[in-house]
Structure formats: structure tokens, C-alpha cells
Amino acid sequence: MSRTRFLQDILESVFTREARDAEGTDPFADGADAQPLEALCDALLTERGEISGNRIAAAVLARLDGADPEVERAFFELLATRYDLDAAAAVAAAEAYRDAPDARRLAALVGHVEPRRQELLRRLNRYDGATGELVRLRARLHERLRRRTPDAAALERVDVDFRHLFRAWFNRGFLVLREIDWATPANVLEKIIEYEAVHAINSWEALRARLAPPDRRCYAFFHPAMPDEPLIFVEIALVREMPATVREVLASEREILPAEQAHTAVFYSISNCQQGLAGISFGNSLIKRVAAELQVALPNLERFRTLSPVPGLMRWVAARAEESRQDGAVAPGEAVPGAAAPGAAAPGADAVSPEAIELATALASGTAEAPDEAGRRMLARLVAHYLVVAKRDDGAPLDPVARFHLGNGASLDAVLPEADVFTRGRHQSAGAMVSYLYDLPRVTVNHESYASGRQVALSSEVRALLAPPRRLKRRAS
Secondary structure: OOHHHHHHHHHHHHHHHHHHOOOOOOOOOOOOHHHHHHHHHHHHHOOOHHHHHHOOOOOOOOHHOOOHHHHHHHHHHHHHOOOOOOOOHHHHHHHHHHHOOOHHHHHHHHHHHOOHHHHHHHHOOOOOOOOHHHHHHHHHHHHHOOOOOOOHHHHHHHHHHHHHHHHHHHHHHHHHEEEOOOOOHHHHHHHHHHHHHOOOOOOHHHHHHHOOOOOEEEEEEEEOEEEEOOOOEEEEEOOOOOOOHHHHHHHHOOOOOOOHHEEEEEEEEEEEEEHHHHOOOHHHHHHHHHHHHHHHOOOOOOOOEEEEEEOOOOHHHHHHHHHHOOOOOOOOOOOOOOOOOOOOOOOOOOOOOOHHHHHHHHHHHHOOOOOOOHHHHHHHHHHHHHHHHHHHOOOOOHHHHHHHHHOOOOEEEEOOOOOOOOHHHHHHHHOOOOEEEOOHHHHHHHHHHHHOOOOOOHHHHHHHHHOOOOOOOOOOO
16 A cells, blocks of 8 residues: 555544544534524633534534625624734733743743634634635635725734634645546546636536546645645646647647657646635645656656746736826827837837837737737737836735746746737737746755745746847948
């Protein structure tokens, strides 16, 4: 028996035992279904017996499952107020420990600096199946945060504790990597169709085209407490050379390549499945684990690249266009006397020139034809500038996909101006996509450089895009 299988059997026996321990017990025993939610939560925090605690936890979770907005609001308010941190007690415990640091005072301090809601969530999580319920509960919390309800500030404090606990519960040491193929159980395959976030899967036949051919792979992370729920998955195309467009990857009429003849693995779609796990990073582990698995299984693979969207590009372009209008510059779409036509690079134009903004806007709206070579170069320079030069306040790139891959140790390898031929990609990024290279021997070095100084690893091709255009000198007559 393999080590992985052995550990799985242990975990399965634990969850089976917990479910068996709860058999024969009514989760609403002793009138729990008639008790106020606050009384149930108080009882759970004071209950010392595991079986009784499981019954109370089940009652709380059942009350919250499909709860109407008012019940949900009341529960979140309870977490934010009644079970909040007692700041005065925490200060007093800290002062006592400062004056006489010993184990007893340290234990008291630790007990006071943690909001009681963390312990409540831990006790809820003891009940079989509770982890998935709590993940879904946090997703509903985030819906309220997105709506900026009046209690948003208090809910942000609650989310801090959810995030703290989930980072421990979903530590990569607990995650199980599984290959998804056409033989995977149907209930999991349904989730792949549902959760695909980059290139939609519209039918079972379309899913089969993603999973069954020998030049396709799919891997997902699972958690033992949520065995039927993929947390994140990645789809891979095995190719000889890097494709120029995503249509080449998804084409059903393509020549099917035997896996042993492939030289490049292209990660063309990465989907986070659980909204309730937003901000809990395990995608970096997924990419590196999958690359390592593929390298062992297919020694012929030489390169690991992505074919990635640039989802924030046009929001940034729109902001730059608005700045230009406010500064009195000519707005994109207006006639520019004597200017080069869209697609023709003006001599000396920088990456964020009015012509580049105009071209990207026209391509995104569908009012421009495919650009010529000069236009493609102009768009590529604009994309490179957005990914490398445009920064958030913390020095990280503006684009979320760029932050993901660069933070994982990838390098920005190539800009592909017309790679995304689909409507969504055109609207988001004027049809541009990029390739991030996972050079496994350099991933750690790249990650450390990015983490410590926000240094972005670049290919020579991308560096050339960022360099100022060369001016031609006139020869003296």
C-alpha cells in the first residue's frame, strides 16, 4: 500500500468514526431547534462533551443552511459583537505578562488576544461535514461585504478570523492532489463544468474533449473534509510548441498529439472553485506539484508555460483614457490631426501613447479589425507596461493573474497580442494573453526576488518590449 493511500485510509476512518459517533443522536434533541441562535452558540462554547457539542453544532449549522437574510445577518452580527475580542482584558493580560512573564500569564494572554468567535468556529467545525458548510458561510459573508452593507466594517473583522482559521485548516500539507480524467466520478466532473472560470465548458462532450485525449491533463486539489469538492484545478495541453492562440488549444479538430511526443506543457486554465476560500493561497502549490508530477511521468517535457488572460488590462486602459480626457488630451476614438492610423506605431511613441490606448479600446469594443504587425507590437508594449510598470501601492503588479504567477516564481515570458479570440477575452484584454514560464530550477530564486523586492523575472523578449523605441538618425545629405 502506498504512503498516500495509507494516509487517505486513516483520514477516511476518522471521518467515518465521527459520523458513526453521531448516529442515533438527534441533532435537535432537548428542543435545540426551538432555542435562539445566540443560546445555541453560547451552549456550544460552554459544552465540554464532544457528542453533545456535535449535536449543538449540527443544530447551529442546520439553522444557517439556507437561512433567510435576516437570520444570516443576526448570526454575523453575533460573531462581530458578542464573540469579539475583549480589548481591555487583552491589554490587562499583556501588562501582567510584561510585568511577570511566566507560562500561566502567557496562557492567559493567548486566551484573551483571540476573539471568542474563533473558538466558536472551531467547535462548529468538529461536526462531520461542517468544513464545507463554513466555507459556504464565508462565501455569503463576502457577498455582504461586496454589497457594502452598513455592518461591513464589523464583518471585515469577522472575515479576519475566518481567513486565519482557513489558512490553518487548508494548509497545503492537508491537500490531496488528484488527476481528473474521464473515469473520475460524475459528481466531481459536474463540479469541473460548474467551476471552470476561464474557458467555459458547455456540455459533457466539451468536457470529454478536455479530459479524454492523450494530449490533455487536468489536476485538482482536494481536502479530506470536502472529498467531493475540488478546491482549485488546472487544465493542461501537451504540445510540441507554444500555441499562438487559445483557439489552437481548444480546437476539437486539432491533430491529437501522443503525450510522449510533447515538449511543452501549457497550463491554459486555472480555476479557483470555492468563493469561501478567497485569499487562501494554495494555487502556487498546485502549479509546482503538477509540473513535478508531469516531469516524472513524461520526461520528454522540456518547458512548462501558461497561456494566461490579462483580466485587468481594459479597466486600466479605461482609467488612463479618462485621465487623458481630464488633462485635455484627445480622447480615444476622436480624430487626431496628422496622427498615424490605429495599428501604425508613431515614431517615438511610448507604451501608453494615445494611439496605443485608442487601439486597445477599439479592439476591446470590436470596432477595429485585427491589427497589422505594427499594431500588434504597439498592443504588446502596452500589455508589457501594464504588467511590469503599473503597480499597486504595495509595489505589486495591478493584474491579479500576474501577481499569482510571478509570486509563484514564474517569469513573464511572452506577450501574445491576438491570442484570446473569444468575446470575454476581447472585452477584458483587447484579445491579448501572456505566457508565464515555470523554469523549475529557477522558481525558488524568482519567488524570493519577487517576495523581497517585487522584482519581476522577464524574458529578453519582454525586456525588448519595455525598452524605449529606437529613433532612426537622419543621414546628412
